[in-house]
Amino acid sequence: MNDPGTSLGGGFDPRDIADWQALIGDDLRVGDPARLVSRTEDGLEVRPLYTSGDFLTAPPRAAETVRRLGHIGAEANGRIAEAVTEELGHGATGVFFELSTPAHSDGLAVEPADWAAVFDAVQAEGSFHLHATADVLAHARAWLECGMGNRTGCELGLDPFRVVTRSGDFDGLDESLASAARLGAEALTHPARPRAFALDAQPYSSAGASCAQSLACLLSALVQTLRALEVANVDPARALQTVGLCLRLDPHFFEQIAALRALRLLHGRVAGACGVESAAPLHLTALPDDRMLSRRDPWVNMLRQTSTSFAALVGGADAVGAIAYDAKLETSSVLGRRIARNTPLILAEESRLGLVQDPAAGSWFLDSMTRELAAAAWEFFQSIEAQGGLGATLKSGWLLERLQVQQAERQERLVRRKQPRTGVSEFARIDEELPAAVAAAASLVGGAWPRHGFDDAFETLRAAADRHTITHARPSVFLARTGSPAQYSAREAWLTNLVAAAGIEAIASDHEREMAAGFVVSGAATAILTGDDDSLAAEGPALARALGKFGTVWAVGRPSTDLEAAGVSGFVHLGIDVVDVLGELLTEQGVQR
Incomplete structure (x- = not known):
C-alpha cells in the first residue's frame, strides 16, 4: 500500500504558472502562448491555460429529469393531436407548439377554440409548452380552460416582448404586459401552478445579439415582467416561479454551455435583489437558434443541433428541444422530425448527460467563461436599465441599434469566411438535390424587428443562380x-x-x-x-x-x-x-x- 504521507509531487522541482506558459509555447512551437489566445464575439478571451483559481459553483437545474421537447409546427397542420401523440409516443417527454401569425405562416395554424378538441384527443402523458406571437393571451386562457392548469410542467408561453418584436406594435407593450401579468396571477391559483411566462431570447439573437447581449435582454425582460407581476399583486417569490426563460443555442457549444450556467447565476442575482434569498430554481429551456439553420445542405443541421443538444444537457437546461434538419424547406420530412426527437433522447439516455446536475463543474475553462459571460451580460443589462428598461429601449430603437452593430460585425466575418458555414460558404454542393423546395423567407411587418440568418447573403446568391x-x-x-x-x-x-x-x-x-x-x-x-x-x-x-x-x-x-x-x-x-x-x-x- 502507498504511504498516506507520500506526496505525489514530491521530488519534483516546484513550478509556477510562468513555467507552464513557457511549456505550452515550446510544445506547440508558437513561442509566446499569448498568440494562442482567441476572443469570442463579446471580446472574452479564450486562453490555452486555466487554473483552479477559475473554479465556480453554478446553481443547479430546476428539474431532476430533463424534459425532451418535440416540435409541433407547420408540418402538423390538420393533424395536431396525431403529431403530439407521435412525438410523445416515440421518445419525447413534452412538446412545444410553435404557432404562426397572420403575417407569418411558418408555424402551426390553430385557433384558441381548437385546443379543447386537441387535448381531448391526446391520451399520452407529457408536458405542453406554448410558443405563440399573436393572440397569445387568448391561447393561454384557452389552455387554462382546457385544464392545463392541472397538468404538471406546462408553460403558457406568455412573452409580450417577443410579440411586439414580431408585430412592430411597440406602443401596445405596456398594456400587453399588464394583461399578461394578470393572467399569470390567475395561473398561480390553479392546482399545478403552470408557468405563465416563457421569455424567449429568439427575437434578440435573430436581430444580431451576441451571447452576452442575449443573456442581458432576457434578464431585462425578466425584471420588467417581475415588476408587472408585482403590480398584479404577485409577490417576488411566487412571481419567480411563474417565469421561465428560453435560451437559443448555436453550435459554439463551449460558449453555449457557459451561457446556460451564467443565466442561472444572473437569475439568482436578480432574485437576491428582489429580496428572495431561497428562490425556486430557474426553469430554463434550451432550443436551437433559428438563425443557425441552413436551407442549403440542410443535412449539416443535424450536426449543428447535436452540438446544441449536447450544450443544453451539459449546461444544465431543464428542457431541451430540436427541430427537423429540413425545417427551412417548404416541408419537413418524417426523417427530419424523427432525428430531431432522437438526438436529445440519445444524448440524455444513452450518453447519460441528463443525470448529472452540473456536468461542466470543475472545468476551469468553462467556469471562467461562465463568470466572464455573466459579468459581460450584467454590464449590458445595466445599460438597458439605464435607458429605462427593455420596453423603453424597444420603443426608442436604442436596443435594436446596438444589436445591429453586433450583426454588422458578424456579417463581416461571415462574408469573408472568417466564420465559415459548412455546406453554404464552404464545401457547397453545387449538384445537391434538396428533399423539398427551399421555403421563402418570412416577410416582415412594418416596424417589426429583422430576423437575420447566418447564411442569408450566400443563400440569396445561390437562389439567384438556381x-x-x-x-x-x-x-x-x-x-x-x-x-x-x-x-x-x-x-x-x-x-x-x-x-x-x-x-x-x-x-x-x-x-x-x-x-x-x-x-x-x-x-x-x-x-x-x-x-x-x-x-x-x-x-x-x-x-x-x-x-x-x-x-x-x-x-x-x-x-x-x-x-x-x-x-x-x-x-x-x-x-x-x-x-x-x-x-x-x-x-x-x-x-x-
Missing part, C-alpha cells in the same frame, strides 16, 4: 491554368470551392495548349487565371491578353500591376468580401439578382 439555371445554362467560370499541376492545383481547388457557394460551376479546359479556344467552348463569360505567384507572373500577362478578347479575365492571387495592365479586372484571394465578389461574377454571367 433561378437562372431554370432557363439558361448554369453560371460558370473558366479555369485558365498557368504553370504545372503542382503550381495551379491548390488555388484551383480553393477557387472551385469558393464559386460553388454561389452556384457557379468552375470549368477546366481540356486543351491546355489552346486556352483561348477552351474559354470560348466553355460558354463562360469570365476566365480566372490560376497558378502560384511565379507561374502567374511568368505566364499570366500574355494569357490574360489572349483571353481578354473573348470575355473578362480575373486571377487568383493578390493584385498585380502587371496583370492589371494586361487586362485582369479582378482578383480573388483570402480575406476578400466573398459575397461581393461572387455577386459580381454572377452579374458577369448575366444572372439577375
Whole structure:
C-alpha cells in the first residue's frame, strides 16, 4: 500500500504558472502562448491555460429529469393531436407548439377554440409548452380552460416582448404586459401552478445579439415582467416561479454551455435583489437558434443541433428541444422530425448527460467563461436599465441599434469566411438535390424587428443562380491554368470551392495548349487565371491578353500591376468580401439578382 504521507509531487522541482506558459509555447512551437489566445464575439478571451483559481459553483437545474421537447409546427397542420401523440409516443417527454401569425405562416395554424378538441384527443402523458406571437393571451386562457392548469410542467408561453418584436406594435407593450401579468396571477391559483411566462431570447439573437447581449435582454425582460407581476399583486417569490426563460443555442457549444450556467447565476442575482434569498430554481429551456439553420445542405443541421443538444444537457437546461434538419424547406420530412426527437433522447439516455446536475463543474475553462459571460451580460443589462428598461429601449430603437452593430460585425466575418458555414460558404454542393423546395423567407411587418440568418447573403446568391439555371445554362467560370499541376492545383481547388457557394460551376479546359479556344467552348463569360505567384507572373500577362478578347479575365492571387495592365479586372484571394465578389461574377454571367 502507498504511504498516506507520500506526496505525489514530491521530488519534483516546484513550478509556477510562468513555467507552464513557457511549456505550452515550446510544445506547440508558437513561442509566446499569448498568440494562442482567441476572443469570442463579446471580446472574452479564450486562453490555452486555466487554473483552479477559475473554479465556480453554478446553481443547479430546476428539474431532476430533463424534459425532451418535440416540435409541433407547420408540418402538423390538420393533424395536431396525431403529431403530439407521435412525438410523445416515440421518445419525447413534452412538446412545444410553435404557432404562426397572420403575417407569418411558418408555424402551426390553430385557433384558441381548437385546443379543447386537441387535448381531448391526446391520451399520452407529457408536458405542453406554448410558443405563440399573436393572440397569445387568448391561447393561454384557452389552455387554462382546457385544464392545463392541472397538468404538471406546462408553460403558457406568455412573452409580450417577443410579440411586439414580431408585430412592430411597440406602443401596445405596456398594456400587453399588464394583461399578461394578470393572467399569470390567475395561473398561480390553479392546482399545478403552470408557468405563465416563457421569455424567449429568439427575437434578440435573430436581430444580431451576441451571447452576452442575449443573456442581458432576457434578464431585462425578466425584471420588467417581475415588476408587472408585482403590480398584479404577485409577490417576488411566487412571481419567480411563474417565469421561465428560453435560451437559443448555436453550435459554439463551449460558449453555449457557459451561457446556460451564467443565466442561472444572473437569475439568482436578480432574485437576491428582489429580496428572495431561497428562490425556486430557474426553469430554463434550451432550443436551437433559428438563425443557425441552413436551407442549403440542410443535412449539416443535424450536426449543428447535436452540438446544441449536447450544450443544453451539459449546461444544465431543464428542457431541451430540436427541430427537423429540413425545417427551412417548404416541408419537413418524417426523417427530419424523427432525428430531431432522437438526438436529445440519445444524448440524455444513452450518453447519460441528463443525470448529472452540473456536468461542466470543475472545468476551469468553462467556469471562467461562465463568470466572464455573466459579468459581460450584467454590464449590458445595466445599460438597458439605464435607458429605462427593455420596453423603453424597444420603443426608442436604442436596443435594436446596438444589436445591429453586433450583426454588422458578424456579417463581416461571415462574408469573408472568417466564420465559415459548412455546406453554404464552404464545401457547397453545387449538384445537391434538396428533399423539398427551399421555403421563402418570412416577410416582415412594418416596424417589426429583422430576423437575420447566418447564411442569408450566400443563400440569396445561390437562389439567384438556381433561378437562372431554370432557363439558361448554369453560371460558370473558366479555369485558365498557368504553370504545372503542382503550381495551379491548390488555388484551383480553393477557387472551385469558393464559386460553388454561389452556384457557379468552375470549368477546366481540356486543351491546355489552346486556352483561348477552351474559354470560348466553355460558354463562360469570365476566365480566372490560376497558378502560384511565379507561374502567374511568368505566364499570366500574355494569357490574360489572349483571353481578354473573348470575355473578362480575373486571377487568383493578390493584385498585380502587371496583370492589371494586361487586362485582369479582378482578383480573388483570402480575406476578400466573398459575397461581393461572387455577386459580381454572377452579374458577369448575366444572372439577375
